[in-house]
Amino acid sequence: MIRKNKRKVIVALDFKNQGPADERKQGTLKIFFGYAAGVGKTYAMLKAAHRASEQGQDVVVGYIERHTRPDTLALLDGLEQLPNKTVNYKGIQLKEFDLDAALKRHPQIMLVDELAHSNAAGCRHTKRYQDVEELLRAGINVYTTINVQHLESLNDLVASITQVAVSERIPDSVFDSADQVELVDIEPDDLIIRLQSGKVYRKDQANRALDHFFSKENLAALREIALRRTADRLSRNAQKEGNERAAKAGEHILVCLSASPSNAKVVRTAARMAEAFHSGFTALFVETSETKELKGESLKRLRDNMRLAEQLGAQITTVYGDEPAVQIAEYARVSGITKIVVGRTNHNTVAGVRDRTLSDKLANLANDIDIYIIPDSQPLYKKKFSLFRKDEEEKFRWVDLLKTLLIISGATLIGFGFYSLGLREANIITVYILGVLLTAVCTHGHLCGVIASLCSVVLFNYFFTVPRFSLVAADPDYPVTFFIMLIASIMSCTLASRVRKQARQSSQRAYYMELLMNSSQKMQQGRDEQETIELAAEQVSKLLNRPILYALAGKGGDLSFQATPKTKAGELLGSMTAEEQGVADWVAKNNKHAGAGTNTLSHAQNLYLAIRGSQEVMGVIGIPARFYPPLEAFEKNVMVSLLNECGMTLERRRLRAEKQAVEMETQRERLRSNLLRAISHDLRTPLTSISGNATILMEKSISLKEEERQEMYNAIYDDSMWLVNLTENLLSITRIENGTMQLQIEAELLDEVFQEALAHVDRQSKQHDISVNLSDDLLMAKMDVRLIVQVIINIVNNAIKYTPVGSHIRLSAEKQDDMVRISISDDGQGISGEAKKHLFDMFYTAGIGKPDNRRGLGLGLGLCKSIIDAHGGTIGVEDNIPQGSVFYFTLPLEEVSLQYE
Structure with a gap:
């Protein structure tokens, strides 16, 4: 009851048409599913709406795609329709579904056509299915329509059949979570007849469609996919309702993420496999020194692929290392992976030399795991090769060059000492190799190590081989010695650089893990909710190296944001306009993420994340995004884990406070009960005494001596004073218990x-x-x-x-x-x-x-x-x-x- 009353007064400031967020039952979603446009999805939806209206239900048409289909438009008669929302986009007036008006009207059933539609810029959500999800959370039942090509996991499969790429898609989870899916099906021949008669598109559009997308072969294939997808959904739901174990419950599929143009197809294929096997689904990204260089289109593709995997239900995981095959195989071994899905390498190598592919390496490293290779239909692309990568580690530094010269000079001086002592040349070579190792450890990248290797060979030849002080080698064995010395130096340098890099990566992982553990301990030590969320915000600020906004939720009022570190508070709080506050309030109300970098209210300057407990939103955190780089996948995973820990800590603290309040109220009730029981028993004696003595004194027929009369007066007085003192104590106790004593x-x-x-x-x-x-x-x-x-x-x-x-x-x-x-x-x-x-x-x-x-x-x-x-x-x-x-x-x-x- 306490939580309910608190939640009822939370209002999203930016959305005036919405009522207070009370606790309503989740609405139900019914999808009218077809394999192509024109099969009659909207018609079937409107017929169902009329039947519901005739049964007395409150039905409202929120949005209908007005194609030139007279039979369909005629069914709108008799149904209440919401006016469309007009959005000005690049000088064009677009008609969109008015979400705020729908929430304000709040019917029993709302009709929203074209679930996969992308909203125009300026709407609250990027996609219409997100509008529908908000309607469902508000307790409104929704009827909607979708075609098979709009399902994310089937997009590549449909595109390979029809040669048409569909840009408007929805996550499969939306389709799978629907309460009811009604397959609207007609024969492909009948659909072609409808197209030819102009019942779906105008004549010119229909003719073009029949020549391309709506060929009989395409329609038959799409129909089969739609039937199978619907059957798979029914089978899975039956297993859930029957509480049966899936046939392949032990399967766990791993897909490898990359910036490759074909990686989206690999992810969708893995998602379909996970759906078919009813198995766990993990998307693994191996961060190497090469991936740190990604920028522009490659970086965008990588982030899009991560977002796609997340939408398809994968758990995103990041590991570090310069050998992707080794990292993937090791992760698969410790995580119980049974199947690995990778894409086929589709790039040219240097000078036509074929390198071992990732799948070849995985086959040797993980020979007990099934490996699925997805063919790449993308055109060949050239992979740029560079001996020295242009990342931060490989940047040229004059300080490193100075260190290299000093180390090699020191090795040369030691070599002169060994030479004067008559020691063998092998000892001098060892000193130079040691100098190369020291150079690799003390400098950044490989460049200085290679320079040290070359200088070591040249200096050894010049100072210590016969003839001395000349680059000429008299002994025919010296060139072999020089070559082996150069190879040994370069290999030593490479190994030392790799060890240093791995140590740095290990320290980074250790820092993240230490941050998580310290965060958990610190949040447990918070004295109250405000201090707990402040500690969590400080840890997130350390993790992301940027200031953070934070606010507690669920206290029955507006979110009151604070900032950490305090030096940035003025700047951050000054950017919290009414529009930004409205986005944050929406997050607190709907228990969703929104703002910059998301598909909801993406025009905001900050990214707002809900700090979630198991039952409600405990707080909201704001991450500035305008002047900062996008969050990396691993950083995001660590941050979400930290916020989840914070949410659980806050919820435990709040539940403990509620429990203490209940216990205190129980104690007060027990105190009142004991008090009443004691009073009812102990007041009887003095009151009986007073009334008895008073009765005797009033009875004129009874003659009393003066001493007896005075004794009765004293007894009445004593009993009365006892009652007065008792009353004073009771009144004081009542004031103390009620907290009204001032x-x-x-x-x-x-x-x-x-x-x-x-x-x-x-x-x-x-x-x-x-x-x-x-x-x-x-x-x-x-x-x-x-x-x-x-x-x-x-x-x-x-x-x-x-x-x-x-x-x-x-x-x-x-x-x-x-x-x-x-x-x-x-x-x-x-x-x-x-x-x-x-x-x-x-x-x-x-x-x-x-x-x-x-x-x-x-x-x-x-x-x-x-x-x-x-x-x-x-x-x-x-x-x-x-x-x-x-x-x-x-x-x-x-x-x-x-x-x-």
């Missing part, structure tokens, strides 16, 4: 406070010796005098009740640093150690002292503790030497300043 703190003289309290203590105080002893008559303390008087009365009355007649009760006060210690001592029989532990608990009575017809409820001392705690003091009890007990409590001291005139 202290009115003032400085008071303790002497006056003691006198006021003693004036209202039990009448039996005359039977005891009560005295006041103050170390300073002007001693003052800060207090709510009304409540402190009640504390003193309760403690003194307890002393009167539980000590014998004639005992001494002493009130005293003294300064202790910046506090005043007030003590109330007696010389009664004392209190046991066990009773001291529970003496200030509610409803606890020690069961000691003289017998009394009125049993205490155990409220007085518990109330005293609550009052003293509210004043910031302490209360306790200790033994009085030699006999009795001392109750003490402390209050803040008020210094008295005396002025003399």
Whole structure:
């Protein structure tokens, strides 16, 4: 109930037509599925809408593609239609589905034609299927239409049959998650007749279509694909409903991602295989030094392929290494992969030399895993070859050249030393190889290592071979020595560079893992929700090396963004316009990602991600994208993992707080129950006594002596005062429990406070010796005098009740640093150690002292503790030497300043 009330007041500022986001049941999706345009999908959808309307359901036409089909348009009569939204795109007025108007109208059933349609720029979502998903989340049932060529995983297959590439596509997950799919099917011959008669397109368009896409062979093939896809969906749903294990439950398919033009086809093929085998699906990207160089069209293709794999349901994973085959095989081995899908290499090599392909290497490294090679229909392209790659690692640096010269000079000096000692030339060669290794470790890239290798050979020849100080080699064995020395130097340099690069990659992975582990520990240590999300934002900022916006959600108000680091707060918060705030509110409401780099509200400057718990959105994080590079796949995976951990931590904290609130409410209810039970039992005795004595006194026929009458008056007074004190305690307890007790703190003289309290203590105080002893008559303390008087009365009355007649009760006060210690001592029989532990608990009575017809409820001392705690003091009890007990409590001291005139 608490969460529901919180969520009801979250409003997306940018979308005024939307109502508050309350908890509605998820809407159902019905898809009218066909194999080509003109089979009658829209017609069947409108007929179904009329049937639903006749059954009393609220049906509204949100958008219908108005083709020149009279039979279809005639079915619009009698159905309510929403006006289209007009979007100005490059001077052209486009008609689009009005999502905000549909949400405001909120019918039972909404008709939205052409599910795969791409919305014009300026609409909230890039694709219409995202509009439909938002309708479903709002609790609206949707009827829609789609053709088989618009399914993402079948796009390449359809294109290979029809030779037509379809640009408007939807993820297969949208189709598979539909509650109902109705296949609208007619014979290809009948569809051709409809085309020829002008019922689908105009005559000129129909003739062109029949010559290309709508040939009989194409239509038959598309129809077969549509029938199989529908049958596969039914089979899978039957298995889910029957809770049966899939026949290939142990299968796990791995697809390799790359920037190749044909990689999209490989990904779609792997997705279809995963669908057919009902298996796990992972997309692996191996980041090498070459992939870091990607830019322009290649980089765009790589990101598009990653996004495609994610849409098709793959789990994106990134590994590092310069040997893709080794990395893929190792990942497949440790992850339980059973099938690997790769594309065929389709590029020319240098000088016509054929290198071993990735599939060949995988076949040797992973010989127990099935490898599927997808042919590439793309034209051959030339792969650029460069001895030295133009990445950051290989950039020429003068400092590296200086290091190389110093190291080689040092090796030469050592060589002169060895030569003067008469050592063999092999030792000098070893020194030069060691210098090459040291150069490879101390410099960047391969260039300096190669230079060091060449210089080592030349210097060894010039200084240490006969004839010396000449590049001529007299011994015929020297050229072989030089060649082996050069090869050994270059190989040593290459291996050292590779080890250094792998160490750097390992340190990077270790940094990410350490960041994740530290983030988890830090978020667990957060004192509250705000500190937890702040710690998570700081970790994301470290990961991405950019400032981060963050805000908590679910508190019943607008998102209040903050920024980290604090130095960037002014700049980031200043960019949070009403439009940006609206995007963030939409993310919090719909539990989706939106903003820059997504297909929803992509015009935003920032990327907004929901911090998700298992039940609701716990917060929103904003990542600036305008002046920063796009997120890498591995960075995104680490960030999502970190945000998921943050969401779970926040949810656990919120659920724990709710549990504590429930427990506190239960405790209060138990307290009320105990209080009522105790009152109902213990009030009976004094009330019976009062009413009985009063009845006797009012009865004129009964003659009473004056002493008996006075005794009855005293009994009535004692019982009445007991009830007054009990009522005062109950009222104070009620105020404390409800949190309505407000202290009115003032400085008071303790002497006056003691006198006021003693004036209202039990009448039996005359039977005891009560005295006041103050170390300073002007001693003052800060207090709510009304409540402190009640504390003193309760403690003194307890002393009167539980000590014998004639005992001494002493009130005293003294300064202790910046506090005043007030003590109330007696010389009664004392209190046991066990009773001291529970003496200030509610409803606890020690069961000691003289017998009394009125049993205490155990409220007085518990109330005293609550009052003293509210004043910031302490209360306790200790033994009085030699006999009795001392109750003490402390209050803040008020210094008295005396002025003399």
